[in-house]
Amino acid sequence: MASITLENVGKVYTGGTRAVGGVNIDIADGEFIVLVGPSGCGKSTLLRMVAGLESISEGEVKIGNRVVNNIEPADRDIAMVFQNYALYPHMSVRQNLAYGLKNRNTPKPEIEKRVAEAAEILQIGPYLDRKPRALSGGQRQRVAMGRAIVREPAAFLFDEPLSNLDAKLRVTMRLEIKELQKRLGTTSLYVTHDQLEAMTLADRLVVLSAGQIEQIGTPLEVYRKPASTFVAGFIGSPAMNLIDAKAVPHLPGTAHAGTIGIRPEDLSVAADGPIEISVTAVEELGAQRLVHGHTQGERVTVALPSDSELSDNLRLAYRPGALHLFHRETGKRID
């Protein structure tokens, strides 16, 4: 158990390419932090710098008040779960779990005890003597997590651990990871490009774009008050409508804004609504339907109940207080 602090952390590759810059994050003991962003935003690099697999070119990383910049990964007291699981293919599940402990000269009875505990928690007891290739994707994922658990580290680092699973299993495993983390209370840093995964798992989200932090906050904070157009467009599904303010000049209180954001679920059909769209496509989701259209050349998506009436042109009203205003040049939020 430990807190993790990133101070002004940056990564510059030889050749001068900057992957990450000026990142400050304070992770409290036991907190579940999710780094989320599109591919290439530097989230994995950041995680690997915390793990010690990538050198830190700027700033400081502290794990439990100890600066770990020049400490080997094995001595940082962290455990990592990889996207492709990285299980040792020639070892049985049991050996996979025990390997890290064996290298640390943990006494044999202690290793057996911890492996048994981890197997119990993750329900992989029956597979302990199998080789990884005889396991399904979900089981491999559990073993990879077991390898992290047995170490009883100060922090778990997850590098897109669910990306290789099918959609259904991903949802189950997501919940399991969440419950497991709550139960063990281990500080966790989790990287994903999937905003839904990020929202559901995180105590706090860190939204990254182009190597910079866009916003840090609880999932609801980030959802309700996105700090920039980037965050607004990235968090939430379907994505928030970002409309050029010039296209809807008649909306009250939007004169100083460059971009106006409205979530599709905050829009509804109303005969006297201020926004008129011509419908181009409808997506049925079962519980609701997504209606896509445009107004003044700006694309607008609206989430309507599945029994709502449809026509080629719809007038839309928005929930009071549901408008998000963003600065024209910087894209930052205006409050």
Add this chain to the structure above:
Amino acid sequence: MIENRPGLDFLAHLVLILGVAIVALPVWIAFVASTHPPSAFVSGTIPMLPGPDLITNYSRMLGSGVSSSGTPPVSTMMMNSLIMALMIAIGKIAISMTSAFAIVYFRFPFRNLAFWCIFITMMLPVEVRIVPTFKVVADLGMLNSYWGLSVPLIASATATFLFRQVFLTIPDELTEAARIDGAGPMKFFRDILLPLSRTNMAALFVILFIYGWNQYLWPLLVTTSSDYYTIVAGIKRLADAVDGVPQWHLVMATAMLAMLPPVAVVIGMQRLFVKGLVDTEK
């Protein structure tokens, strides 16, 4: 292409049978020749069916050899060949594996230069550098020794290159997981790389053993004492009977015996060998 045409089946079998016959016929003739008394060859016709002297000929070669041609018993020569082939195969695997490990996993100055230097030695087989190599081996006092027979043949660019390719297919995450699990470089090599390249080592061992066993020119040069004669070079000496007709029945018996160990290695390691060449599961 899956087709069911009896005509094609027949043709395919015919081609295969022809191929087997072409390979097997000389072996058969050698075997038959090794079972006849010396008188059988004087007439000038080659016998096609086994003769009565199988046990006599083989036990003579294994036991005492042909002293007139200056070769020791076949059993001694086979033991020499076996030691040489094993030293070459094991030495090559050990050295090329460690050098591939260095090249793939360590970042040291002139790493690429080192790799290309190793690679260039492929253009310099023993036959090309035979005079200087002989001089070096002679100066080191390794003539007429197992080291002299094997050491110059051990350095191998091909095997280094093969292991480099094997190591490159091992995912980075595995290396990183091992690092986080607290495995140092040597532990990683022993616990992860060695077991993962087991089948490749086996495949290479088969190839290298046969390569070592079949060495002819180099053993001929560095061995002057009959105690260190190898079997392949020994066959030649047997056939070179200066003062008489070559004793073909004995030469053929020796040739048959010389074929056995490589065959045994191939059959024994067949499964691993095939796996090592085609297996991609990592």
